[in-house]
Amino acid sequence: MRLKQFAGVASVLALATAPALAAEPIKIGFVTTLTTPAAVIGKDQQNAVNLAIEHMGAKMGGRDVKVIFGDDEFNPQKGKQKTEKLVKRDKVDIVAGYIWSHVLMASAKTVLDSGKILISANAGPSALAGKRCNKNFFNISWQNDQTTMAMGEVLNKRGIKTLYIIAPNYAAGKNMVSGVERTFKGKVVGKDMTKWPTQIDWAAEFTKVKSVNPDAVFIFYPGKHGGAFIKQYQQAGLAGRVPLYSAYTIDSIALPKLQKAGLKGVLGTYMTQQWAPDMKNAQNQKFVADFRAKYGTYPSFYASQAYDSMFFIKSAVDAVGGKISNTDGMRAALEKADFPSVRGALSMGKNHFPVQNFYLRKVEKDADGNWTTRVKDVVYTNHVDPYAKDCKM
């Protein structure tokens, strides 16, 4: 694992071998998951970060850039340790990354107490968006509730009257469910909160779904659970019988595996998200094309946010002319969010979470027959998360 980190650092270093290193390079710490099965997500982010650095010629504000990756091992304590190492030993200038809300919550204090800027590339826990918002914390993904609030609106629009919810019984799972319930106007006829992450067989829940026979099923199962769920949903004969709606479950990491296993039940299902690989802006087209050329698969939304995070940082470093220690200047520039995002233009809310659009995506085949997701509709325009009003900043 050390070796892999070293390899990651070395590859970035190799890119950064500019002639005559006059000034110290800018050091960015990026915490993600590089071991355990959840590492497939972390690798996707790592690939996107490396691609972003390559695309910017490994320069920000005229200075060389070096990214140091930290492996959180899908564990809050380890995440905090790695964050401490990045801040205290490696003395990075800025910290970014974090897939998991619980890891971010455990690590945030370490960065913020040191007076450095922290940028979440995925996790969007409600606490940091609301009461515990911080002037040096920025989020470049979304707040946890938003995506499923959009899903609730979609369900209303599509005439779903009865809904069955299945989600894991942990913090993010509860957030996602409360998001749907906040906007869904029909009746929730069943709700199963399953043991996380140990329960990977849903036979009992599917039997209940069959007996209730709802208009739709909504699920939230990030990572490997998503693929297993879809698989069993089809095996239980529910695919095609009860429409499946999801959030953060079917992504570019799961789809190639599902396609390989021939699980056609996932085609035609809907989800909500702030980004999709088929969005038409120039930044996204370059990102998706080069990512596919280099790594062979579509980037996941995790990757898109990691890629965005690097250009987000670059916009601020450019604005202060490479003087990254000028935290006030950095912060002012980040608040403008003046960078080319792969999801199109967005602005920063007063709680430092993006104010952005949310889209309805559908799983379809692309021109070459690969399974991917495409934007079908805009659900929210410039949506502000529900916790922003609690932020006194």
Add this chain to the structure above:
Amino acid sequence: MDFALLAEQTLNGVQLGILLFLLAAGLTLVFGIMDFVNLAHGSFYMLGAFLFATFYTWTDSFVLGIVLGLPATLLVGIFTEVTCLRTLYTRDHLDQVLATFGLILFFNQLVQVIWPLDGIAVPMPAYLDGAVNVGLGIEYPIYRIMIIASGLAVAATLYFVVVRTRLGMLIRAGASNRTMVGALGVDIKLLFSCVFGLGAALAGLAGMLITPVISATSGMGEQILILAFVVIVIGGIGSIRGAFIAAIIAGLIDTLGRSFLDVILLAVLPVNAAEAAGPALSSMLIYILMAAVLFFRPQGLFPPQRR
């Protein structure tokens, strides 16, 4: 609560119980006969799943995957026993826990090195896909019926081996009094290797049977290992019959709890409290059962006769 729903959930519970039995059978033998705590038992479940998935992918045959995967897991089990674990039998339980915990980390990392990080998914064979009517208007997946049937067949075979054959006699004797079996001239080392390999193969079989449903992933063993330990504690350590009955009980309690506990709680508690308590309580049920068994009958429900 209608009868068909209850019947289908019972089938689900039995199916989970069968899987638990395959894991617990090996664990209880190793623990009971060798007095050896093997935390790495779940690793054979995982290795079985990965070996099966690999052979299945190579040969494109589900049956060949199992036929090749079983002896492969057996060999890995015997190899591990001979190279790493044999020296630990005379040490105390804490040393065994430490060493086999190390093995868990080793095997988890090993499969991440050999196979893709996010594991292997295999397709359901076409002839096992789909559902059949099993009466009462219940459409039940063929594959899950197959899991139940093969588990029962294994249980019957094991029963025959343990009760009717010379190997079984030695195993039973070993569970009752190891030292005496050794004193009577039985090659205890060989017996232990056989039992360990058998246990590993049974755990591997459980992993193979579940792979088309959940995919083979690193760390999958630990998720189910704890349940297997609960089962052998309830059933009585060293008893195959106890493991079988306790596994079915645990499977039923877990499944029926997940299915009906929230409905029952809703009848007596306000909605919010019931929604919060339901999932928490249903995931605790079998541990509560274990605690109760330990309190009233610490030797387990069907312990082997000790002499």
